[in-house]
């Protein structure tokens with residue numbers, strides 16, 4: 001059996017809660033690997049796909065050109081979820097973040113503490129009861145290290161009556177390994 005890495009676990013969790021007609025958000029589309037994974041779980045569902053980079057969205061569109069999921073491509077920051085999704089508050093089954101910069105792309109274009117925290121707060125309102133938010137965090141670069149600290153501090157403030165927060169992290173690896181935060185709304 002191969003190791004279950006944090007990204008693998010996020011996919012296993014999403015697989016366990018999503019049904020084919022559900023609605024979900026890919027908050028950081030990038031090259032569309034998560035987008036593609038979500039579309040296969042939601043053949044009759046709807047996916048809101050956010051990225052601030054047109055190039056990333058174009059690559060992702062190409063990756064999912066044969067899927068049946070309804071996809072709303074949104075070239076904007078996930079900090080602006082509410083502008084697009086306020087009418088759907090409480091209806092979203094899952095929100096997926098893969099933070100940081102596009103691998104092989106411009107490392108200066110990265111998720112940031114301010115926009116990530118704003119987005120997560122808005123996202124928790126959008127999730128339905130039992131809905132899941134997965135956040136892959138990459139603390140091996142400077143803004144990622146700041147996101148790690150800010151997200152952990154923020155998650156500790158969330159009431160356990162409203163949301164369960166879990167962290168899946170290697171404790172015996174060097175070089176600030178990536179880790180998963182999983183938030184499930186009650």
Ligand SMILES: C[S@@+](CC[C@H](N)C(=O)[O-])C[C@H]1O[C@@H](n2cnc3c(N)ncnc32)[C@H](O)[C@@H]1O
Nearest residue numbers: 028029030031032033034051052077078098111
């Ligand atoms: C690590 S990559 C995502 C990888 C992607 N999930 C995949 O499967 O290929 C991070 C992405 O987040 C995007 N991004 C950065 N800041 C953002 C923001 N405020 N809102 C939405 N996307 C953002 C970047 O443009 C980049 O494409």
